[in-house]
Amino acid sequence: MNTIQFTTIALVASAFLAGCASSVKLDDKPAPVESRTPTTSGGKAAGGSTSPTQVASVDLTKSAASAEIGRVVYFDYDSFVIKDDFRPVVEAQAKVLSTDRTKKLSVEGHTDERGGSEYNLALGQKRAESVTKALKLLGVNDTQVEAVSFGKERPAVQGSDEAAWAKNRRAELNNR
Amino acid sequence: MAFSSHFCANPMRPSIHALLVFLSLSLGLVSASEAQFRVEISGVGATQVPIAIARFRDEDRTTQVLSAIVRSDLERAGVFRGIDTTVLIDETGQPQMSDWRSRGVDALVGGSVTRLADGRFDVRFKLWDVVKGKEMGGQSNAVAPTDLRLAAHHIADFVYEKLTGEKGVFSTRIAYVTRSGSRYALRVADADGEAGQVALNSPEPIISPAWSPNGQELAYVSFEAQKAVVYAQEVASGKRRVIANFRGSNSAPAWSPDGQSLVATLSREGGSQIFVMGRNGENPKRVTSSPSIDTEATFTPDGRTLYFVSDRSGGPQIYRVPVAGGAVERVTFTGDYNISPALSPDGRYMAYISRQSGAFKLYVAELSKGATPQAITDTRDDESPSFAPNGRLIIYATRSGGRDVLMTTTLDGKIKAKLVSTTADVREPMWGPYDR
Numbered sequence: 001m002n003t004i005q006f007t008t009i010a011l012v013a014s015a016f017l018a019g020c021a022s023s024v025k026l027d028d029k030p031a032p033v034e035s036r037t038p039t040t041s042g043g044k045a046a047g048g049s050t051s052p053t054q055v056a057s058v059d060l061t062k063s064a065a066s067a068e069i070g071r072v073v074y075f076d077y078d079s080f081v082i083k084d085d086f087r088p089v090v091e092a093q094a095k096v097l098s099t100d101r102t103k104k105l106s107v108e109g110h111t112d113e114r115g116g117s118e119y120n121l122a123l124g125q126k127r128a129e130s131v132t133k134a135l136k137l138l139g140v141n142d143t144q145v146e147a148v149s150f151g152k153e154r155p156a157v158q159g160s161d162e163a164a165w166a167k168n169r170r171a172e173l174n175n176r
Numbered sequence: 177m178a179f180s181s182h183f184c185a186n187p188m189r190p191s192i193h194a195l196l197v198f199l200s201l202s203l204g205l206v207s208a209s210e211a212q213f214r215v216e217i218s219g220v221g222a223t224q225v226p227i228a229i230a231r232f233r234d235e236d237r238t239t240q241v242l243s244a245i246v247r248s249d250l251e252r253a254g255v256f257r258g259i260d261t262t263v264l265i266d267e268t269g270q271p272q273m274s275d276w277r278s279r280g281v282d283a284l285v286g287g288s289v290t291r292l293a294d295g296r297f298d299v300r301f302k303l304w305d306v307v308k309g310k311e312m313g314g315q316s317n318a319v320a321p322t323d324l325r326l327a328a329h330h331i332a333d334f335v336y337e338k339l340t341g342e343k344g345v346f347s348t349r350i351a352y353v354t355r356s357g358s359r360y361a362l363r364v365a366d367a368d369g370e371a372g373q374v375a376l377n378s379p380e381p382i383i384s385p386a387w388s389p390n391g392q393e394l395a396y397v398s399f400e401a402q403k404a405v406v407y408a409q410e411v412a413s414g415k416r417r418v419i420a421n422f423r424g425s426n427s428a429p430a431w432s433p434d435g436q437s438l439v440a441t442l443s444r445e446g447g448s449q450i451f452v453m454g455r456n457g458e459n460p461k462r463v464t465s466s467p468s469i470d471t472e473a474t475f476t477p478d479g480r481t482l483y484f485v486s487d488r489s490g491g492p493q494i495y496r497v498p499v500a501g502g503a504v505e506r507v508t509f510t511g512d513y514n515i516s517p518a519l520s521p522d523g524r525y526m527a528y529i530s531r532q533s534g535a536f537k538l539y540v541a542e543l544s545k546g547a548t549p550q551a552i553t554d555t556r557d558d559e560s561p562s563f564a565p566n567g568r569l570i571i572y573a574t575r576s577g578g579r580d581v582l583m584t585t586t587l588d589g590k591i592k593a594k595l596v597s598t599t600a601d602v603r604e605p606m607w608g609p610y611d612r
Binding site for chain 1: 381383384397399402403404423424425427428441443446447448469471472485492513515516529531536559560603604
């Protein structure tokens, strides 16, 4: 599938999503891809001349990471809404799955440690289904994705503070 | 019930409550029970029958100190207070009742353990009503060396039933899950948390064990297939079978009272919804139809109604619905997070977990109208309550002293005991039925 075709599907899906009652929210605003202005390097940027002590850092680890498709969508507390920050993850995964119909994903929902194990399992399931629903609206076949949940049983990080909880409220998109 | 009727002027069938009412009038304040072995018992302001368990003749020649097991069983039940004694009395003894009376003892147990030629042990005991100065019966049982703890639990059951008029639960079993590093184990142990044996070892999480009504099988959720699948396993043979492995998650199993069907939460049609199926998972039939989470279903003792958790009103609340289908009725109204309903065997009480100011607390509600639910713990991470088969105790998991622990409590929360003190995390307890 070419880029134009994909974009069209994505836009149609977005429009549909914005209008439906589902809590899945891939809303119509464009994703905030990279809004940072380049750091001063050639003296042409506002601010004038280059400082003699300036060292411009080139981060290869960062560009390598961004070249890979993200596999994790993080959620707010008690929420199933896919935030704007993670829309590119879902869209990129949808593109891969739409391009190769033999590819399959397991979408694993997770919660933080608070509350009962069974209710958290159902909450994780709801997060996973929120992601599979978004993928399907972007053209992925139903047979390519399965939503499952680990509830609070498999935290990404240990800890009982908001920092740990935020990293554990997630859906992981894993190849099958 | 000669012993009980001694305390109760009322000729009605004696009950624990009648005993306690009388005792609270006659004994005044009672000191906290001493902890025995690894069982830590705490209780404030409770009143209990003072009972002495004498040393059994030759019990020190076996691997189990029977008198100590009997004592801690009875103390955990909340209606007895063990009186320290180093005296040895066997079942043929003629204890001086006036001596015991002067020590404030109301009931006395003595016994013996004799090794038989075939390697088994003959366990004998006798119970005396010290106040009336008469025998209340005894028994003799030949048991294998591995069943000595069970023999002690049976003695505690006998004493409990003679003195309260209700069946004891000390010879029943519990199931729970431990986690140590990345190893998970489903374990079966005596009701006092001791003598645990592994039913299932797994590198993946295990949750929600559920005893079959005959105590021969455990249903549970295992993530060994990288998703939640419901299995059932014969406890004695270890033979397993898959109950529910549909697309999506399969979880929260519970047996019908007749053991012929199971209820579970399946997401195969999208969303977590409640299904009833045959005991092998056949013919799953959807019970709830909501766009919300419906889970943690449990049968009422008559098998006709399901209590379950749903977030259809926003946060999770407890509801009930006829198994055959029909109108859904909301049960909990206080608090914005109520989960994990467990029903007492007589259907009168519901134990559940409620979040209050960020703390998850064990609550007990009398289901008849108008009763206000009561929080019965002072811990903040209570989980997974289930009733003992006589309905007098609840087992649950919580955190105490920085560790995951299992606790038992009386329904009024007055007597609590900490079980299974290991370094592993211990969770998901479920009290088994009368079965041995």
